[in-house]
Amino acid sequence: MAELRFTKDHEWIRVADGDTCEVGISDFAQGQLGDVVFVELPEVGKTIAKGGQAAVVESVKAASDIYAPVSGSVVAVNDALTGEPGLVNTDPTGKGWFFKIKASNTAEFQDLMDQAAYDAFVKSQG
Amino acid sequence: MRPADDRRADMRRTRPVECASLADPDLKKTVLHALHVELGAKMVPFGGYDMPVQYPAGILAEHNHTRAAAGLFDVSHMGQVTLHGPDAADALETLVPGDIRALKEGATRYSMFTNAEGGILDDLMITNRGDRLFLVVNAGCKEADIAHMRSAIGGRTKIDYHEDRALLALQGPQAATVMARLAPASVAQKFMTFRTADVAGIPCYFTRSGYTGEDGWEISVPADRAVELARAILANPEVKPIGLGARDSLRLEAGLCLYGHDIDTTTTPIEADLQWSISKRRRAEGGFPGAARIRKELAEGPARKRVGILPEGRAPAREGTEIVDASGAKVGTVTSGGFGPSVNGPVCMGYVQAALASPGTSLGLVVRGKTLPARVVGMPFTPHRYFRG
Known part of the structure; x- marks a missing residue:
C-alpha cells in the first residue's frame, strides 16, 4: 500500500495510480468529528486548487469542509459514503476515502507531512 | 478539514x-x-x-x-431557585404568562419570563411546593433571571438561589x-x-x-x-x-426549544408556538410583561411561526440556514437543525411566515448555496413517551 501524506487540516492523500490519488480524512480527524452522518462529495471533473474546498463532512455536531491536499481534477468519488457515511469513522484511511484527484503538480507533495511528521503535528496540537 | x-x-x-x-x-x-x-x-x-x-x-x-x-x-449547570411565601405565585405571575395560581401543589409547569415587548428572556420549569415555588432556569440566563426577579418581585417573595x-x-x-x-x-x-x-x-x-x-x-x-x-x-x-x-x-x-437558539428576546411565545402554556385566564387578564403584544398575536395570529421542517434529502440544515419559498424568496431561518438519529435523517426547526406554517407546505433550505427541498411537518419528530398514568 502506497504511503499516506497529510495536511495540517487533517486530510490524507495516497498515490494510488500514477498521479491519481485517493483523498480522505485522518483517523485523528474522524475521532474529533465523532459520528459522521453525511458527506457531500465533489462532482467528477471538477478542478480544485491546492487548499480549495473539495467536500463537506457532517457529524451529529457540526459541518466541516474538506480541502484538496494538492491541485488537480476530481476523477472519482466514493459513492459508498452516501449510503454509509459511517465508513469515515470505521475505516478512515481505507473504505472511508472521499474522492480521487489527478494531481496537476506533483511538486506539491513536498509540502505534505509523512505519517511520522503528522503524528508529531497532532501531538503538538495537544 | x-x-x-x-x-x-x-x-x-x-x-x-x-x-x-x-x-x-x-x-x-x-x-x-x-x-x-x-x-x-x-x-x-x-x-x-x-x-x-x-x-x-x-x-x-x-x-x-x-x-x-x-x-x-x-x-447541574442549570439554576435552581426557590420563591418563598404566600405571595410567590401572584408575584411570579407578574413576570411570566403561565398560570401559576392554578398550579396545584406537587405539580410542575413550563413557562417563560417575558419582556415588555413580549420577547422571551428565558424559559423555565415551575413547581408548586405548597409554601414555596421551585424554579429551574437555564444556565446561561440564571444570573440575569435572579437579578430580574430580585428587582421586580424581591419585595414580595424571598428568593433563594440553590448553589x-x-x-x-x-x-x-x-x-x-x-x-x-x-x-x-x-x-x-x-x-x-x-x-x-x-x-x-x-x-x-x-x-x-x-x-x-x-x-x-x-x-x-x-x-x-x-x-x-x-x-x-x-x-x-x-x-x-x-x-x-x-x-x-x-x-x-422532541420538538423542544433551546433558549438562545429557538427562542430569545426577539421571539414571542406565540411565534414560538408555545401558546399552549398560557391559560384562558392569563390570556383574558394579561398582567405579565408584553401582554399587549402576546394577546394581540393570540387574537390575530403572529406574523411568523416556529415550525418543524423535514429536509427531503440526507444533508443536514444547521442553525442559520435560510428558508425560501418556491420562488426563492427568503421566508425564514432555521434556528436548530441537524441529524436526528431516531428519525435516521436530518431534522430542523425554524421560523417561517405564518402563511407558510401549515404542515405539508413545501419549502427550500439554502445549504452551501444550493436550495434543497423540504416540507413543514408537525412536531415532535419522534413521539413523546411521557408517563401520564
Missing part, C-alpha cells in the same frame, strides 16, 4: 474539541466534573460551564441508548425501572409532578420531566452527595452517561 464557515453559530454551541484545549479560566465546573473526566468525556464550554459533550460511546450511541434504555445527564444543589436527569423508557429500585415513591408519579423522597438513600426532590421526549426524572440533590447519587444511578445496567451532544439531538427530535 476545518469547521465550515457558515456553521460558526453552531460551533459555539458544541465547540470542536480542538478548541476546548484552550482552557478558559473563567469556565465554571459542576460538582460532577471530575466524574465526567473519569468516565472519559470530551469537555466543552456550555452556558459558562465546562460540560461533557459526549462520552467514549459517542453522540449517536448515547442518543440511541437514551431512546432504548436510560441515560443519565448532568444538568448548594446539583441536578441530574435520568431519561428513557427504562428510567422508571431504575427509579423503582432507587426511589419507590416515584413509581406512581405522573408526568410533570413533584416528589420529595430519598433516591438511593440520599434525600432528594424530583420531578417527572425532562428534555428528551422520553419518560424520566430531573432529580435535585445536595451538591455534596451528587457524585454518590450519580454513581448509584450509573451502577444500574440500564443506565449510561449521556453528554450535551445527545441531549441536543434528543430535544430537537
Whole structure:
C-alpha cells in the first residue's frame, strides 16, 4: 500500500495510480468529528486548487469542509459514503476515502507531512 | 478539514474539541466534573460551564441508548431557585404568562419570563411546593433571571438561589425501572409532578420531566452527595452517561426549544408556538410583561411561526440556514437543525411566515448555496413517551 501524506487540516492523500490519488480524512480527524452522518462529495471533473474546498463532512455536531491536499481534477468519488457515511469513522484511511484527484503538480507533495511528521503535528496540537 | 464557515453559530454551541484545549479560566465546573473526566468525556464550554459533550460511546450511541434504555445527564449547570411565601405565585405571575395560581401543589409547569415587548428572556420549569415555588432556569440566563426577579418581585417573595444543589436527569423508557429500585415513591408519579423522597438513600426532590421526549426524572440533590447519587444511578445496567451532544439531538427530535437558539428576546411565545402554556385566564387578564403584544398575536395570529421542517434529502440544515419559498424568496431561518438519529435523517426547526406554517407546505433550505427541498411537518419528530398514568 502506497504511503499516506497529510495536511495540517487533517486530510490524507495516497498515490494510488500514477498521479491519481485517493483523498480522505485522518483517523485523528474522524475521532474529533465523532459520528459522521453525511458527506457531500465533489462532482467528477471538477478542478480544485491546492487548499480549495473539495467536500463537506457532517457529524451529529457540526459541518466541516474538506480541502484538496494538492491541485488537480476530481476523477472519482466514493459513492459508498452516501449510503454509509459511517465508513469515515470505521475505516478512515481505507473504505472511508472521499474522492480521487489527478494531481496537476506533483511538486506539491513536498509540502505534505509523512505519517511520522503528522503524528508529531497532532501531538503538538495537544 | 476545518469547521465550515457558515456553521460558526453552531460551533459555539458544541465547540470542536480542538478548541476546548484552550482552557478558559473563567469556565465554571459542576460538582460532577471530575466524574465526567473519569468516565472519559470530551469537555466543552456550555452556558459558562465546562460540560461533557459526549462520552467514549459517542453522540449517536448515547442518543440511541437514551431512546432504548436510560441515560443519565448532568444538568447541574442549570439554576435552581426557590420563591418563598404566600405571595410567590401572584408575584411570579407578574413576570411570566403561565398560570401559576392554578398550579396545584406537587405539580410542575413550563413557562417563560417575558419582556415588555413580549420577547422571551428565558424559559423555565415551575413547581408548586405548597409554601414555596421551585424554579429551574437555564444556565446561561440564571444570573440575569435572579437579578430580574430580585428587582421586580424581591419585595414580595424571598428568593433563594440553590448553589448548594446539583441536578441530574435520568431519561428513557427504562428510567422508571431504575427509579423503582432507587426511589419507590416515584413509581406512581405522573408526568410533570413533584416528589420529595430519598433516591438511593440520599434525600432528594424530583420531578417527572425532562428534555428528551422520553419518560424520566430531573432529580435535585445536595451538591455534596451528587457524585454518590450519580454513581448509584450509573451502577444500574440500564443506565449510561449521556453528554450535551445527545441531549441536543434528543430535544430537537422532541420538538423542544433551546433558549438562545429557538427562542430569545426577539421571539414571542406565540411565534414560538408555545401558546399552549398560557391559560384562558392569563390570556383574558394579561398582567405579565408584553401582554399587549402576546394577546394581540393570540387574537390575530403572529406574523411568523416556529415550525418543524423535514429536509427531503440526507444533508443536514444547521442553525442559520435560510428558508425560501418556491420562488426563492427568503421566508425564514432555521434556528436548530441537524441529524436526528431516531428519525435516521436530518431534522430542523425554524421560523417561517405564518402563511407558510401549515404542515405539508413545501419549502427550500439554502445549504452551501444550493436550495434543497423540504416540507413543514408537525412536531415532535419522534413521539413523546411521557408517563401520564
